[in-house]
Amino acid sequence: MSQLDKKPRLRVATTSLAGCFGCHMSFLDIDEHLFELARLVEFDRSPLTDIKECGPCDIGLIEGGVCNAENVHVLRAFRANCKTLVAVGACAINGGLPAQRNHLELEACLREVYEHREGMDAPGVPNDPELPLLLDKVHPIHEIVRVDYFIPGCPPSGETIWKFLSDLIAGRTPRLSHELLRFD
Amino acid sequence: MSGHFMFDGRPVPFEAGQTILEAARAAGHYIPHLCWHPDFPPHGSCKLCMVKVGGRHVSSCALEAKEGMEVESNTPEMNGERRALLQMLFVEGNHFCPSCEKSGNCQLQAQAYELEMTSARFDHFFPVRPVDASHPDILLDFNRCIFCELCVRASRDVDGKSVFALTNRGIHKHLVVNAESGQLGDTDFSADDLAANICPVGVILHKRVGFEVPIGERTYDEVPISVVSMRDKGSKP
Secondary structure, three states: HHHHHHHHOOOEEEEEOOOOOOHHHHHHHHOOOOHHHHHHEEEEEOOOOOOOEEEEEEEEEOOOOEHHHHHHHHHHHHHHHHEEEEEEHHHHHOHHHHHHHHHHHHHHHHHHHHHHOOOOOOOOOOOOOOOOOEEEEEEOHHHOOOOOOEEOOOOOOHHHHHHHHHHHHOOOOOOHHHHHOOOO | OOEEEEOOOEEEEEEEEEEEHHHHOOOOOOOOOOOOOOOOOOOOOOOOOOOEEEEEEOOOOOEEOOOOOOOEEEOOOHHHHHHHHHHHHHOOOOOHHHOOOOOOOOHHHHHHOOOOOOOOOOOOOOOOOOEEEOOOEEOOHHHOOOOOOOHHHHHHHOOOOOOOOEOOOOOOOOEEEEOOOOOHHHHHOOOOHHHHHHHOOOEEEEOOOOOOOOOOOOOOOOOOHHHHHHHOOOOOO
């Protein structure tokens, strides 16, 4: 066993709120660095694990803005459990492209899709209490909880995510230089 | 009359009547800016070019250089103020870069990269201003306007058409088209007008050419705006 393996590993949780999972795919784009990462961290709740609730963690990576009630609950649970909370990608940072619905009336949106669309067998806006209600606007996550760091991009490149994570894990203040900083 | 002033501790020569920004650029020193353009008088709205002179923050595009001035520009304090101004501009509009045709060629975005802005920090306004697609060759998305008035100035002073204007006050200020209908299609605006080609952000867009330039080859993909802007410091903003 190397020296590295004996060090207590940091716990990392990740989630996608009103995201497209593109930021998680970009995270996987760090390719073989994943093996390196697996020696440095342990994963808590994440779409990549089976853990259902976020436990105490060092780092929480949040993809996606906040568009419904469940997003709010998950985001608050992450904030309560993660020492460092990171907004990953354009959606988490400013609502992203989903926030383009903010200039439309929510009810009109739902009726357009679930009632007025042609070829629907049983038109009607879903109303089961199991389903989380949409918020009238899509919000960046920093409007709901305090956020420690932001990694811009739609999505941020694997290189950008790796630079950020390796800085953070090593105890350096993460800094994204010009070539890693993209909003698109 | 001419003289020298100190710019971040280095002497910079100036001719009488030159502003701090003009003299600094002539000497090879970049000062961030959005509403300033070498072919137009200073506008003073973006405030990005502000520098510290004698303990006060002043717009370097508008203030004439004077003998012996001590100017601070590229300092953590001034760059921090500039970053805050950029953050305000970002939350005031709908700057969804991932779907904007101007991404990579946008001066607002390039300034944000230059000043290492990672988020807009403030709460978003999410303005609702309908796009104007009435013109055969040009599309207008008013939600990205930063009120630099370059289109207003170009259309009025160069094209001689006065197609654009800013209207209303305070946060309700916005860009409008000078036509009875308010539609660009009802003006004599042309895609060849200077006003059609001067917008620093993604408001005035040419139709059918969006996303033509591959990622990696756009204006600010390779080098920061501070480098691009100084390549041809006479004529390019």
